[in-house]
Amino acid sequence: MTDCTTVGSKTSKCKMTGSGTSVAKWTTIQAIPSFLPIFNNITLPIIPLINEQPKKPTVPELPKKYLSTNLASNARLGNHLFEMASFYAISKKLERIPTFFIDTEWHDTMLQDTDFLIPGLIDHFLIVNDTVRTCIHIRRTDFVGTGFHVPEKDFILSAMKFVEEKENNLLNMNYTTVFFTDDAGYVKTLLSEKFELKDGTVKNLETSSVISDTDSTDSILYSSRHCDTVLVTAPHSTFGWWLGYLSKGNQVYYTDLKFVNDLSFPAENFNPDDYYPPHWTPVRYGGPGNATVIESLK
Known part of the structure; x- marks a missing residue:
């Protein structure tokens, strides 16, 4: 007082x-x-002044973006150090996560050499080991309601399961899924899905897949360097066609136009070899009421 x-x-x-x-x-x-x-x-009475601390501005969380490159893993130590240091610096500048894919024993050596001479550098990288990258193309926005076939969620998931089981029988490796799409909101609903492979492995899309946010040019470049397998779900998409044709593995699966309700292309007049390379694999539902995806016979 x-x-x-x-x-x-x-x-x-x-x-x-x-x-x-x-x-x-x-x-x-x-x-x-x-x-x-x-x-x-x-x-x-003396009323004390309240010394309020200014509120810190809320910093929005940045979306997860990744950057990878075709490293010269069979080069020697000097090249390795230049590549890894510049790769990390570019990723920081672009606010992306540097991603290192181990495809051969040379990549293992490159990581070991870098970690020995610059300890801690590779801790900033996402290391993907023994992985096959399956790229899924989903086109929706301008196809819905136009007569072009737009696959439903069940077909996409069943087709992904078919592709992974077939490819895994050949390579027996881990798989990472990269989605390319014009409708990221729709694809995000797929990430909550899971499916079980024949060997009992449960595929959790939320932890084993990413949605690419690159533009068309960068998507094609990525496919040409990293996509071992491509699934084109919208068979009329010319961009999906090029994504598969220029892909690293050129191992492409596509929805068979002869077995879908596509009003823009009469099935009886369609010869798939006029449009798709003959070594590509068409897929379809197993039959009426059968949600299993199988390979179409040409």
Whole structure:
């Protein structure tokens, strides 16, 4: 509490007291004018000021973006150090996660050499080991309602299962799925899905796949360097066709136009070899009421 005695408009000193004990602190205040006698000789409480800390601005979480490159893994140590250091710096500049794919024993050596001479550098990389990259193309936005075939979710998932089981029988490796699409919102709903392979392995798309957010040019470049297998779900998509044709593995699966309700192309007049390379594999449902995807016989 503060006891103040004022006379007229002069300035006086006030003493702070509390619970019968004097507080050794004095403050000078401007006295209240004498024409307001009702306020003279009263005790006024001191209200402490609240020192509020300014709120820190909320920083939005950046989306996960990745950067990879076709490393010269069979080169020698000097090249390795230049590549890895510059690769990391470029990724930082672009706010992307540097991703290192181990495809051969040379990549293992490259990582070991770099870690020995620059400890901690490879800790900033996403290391993908013994992995086959399956690229899935899904086109929807301008195809819906136009007569072009747009595959439903069940077909996409069943086709992915078919492709992975067939390829895994040949390579027996881990698979990472990369989605290329014009409808990322739709594809995000697929990431909550799981399916079981013949060997009992459960494929969890949320942990084993990514959605590419690159533009068309970068998507084609990525496919040419990294896509071992491509699944084209919208068979009329010319972009999907080129994504498969220019892919690294040129191992392409596509929805068979002869077995879908596509109003823009009469099935009886369609020869798939006029449009698709003969070594590509067409896929379709197993039959009416059969949700299993199988290979079409040409």
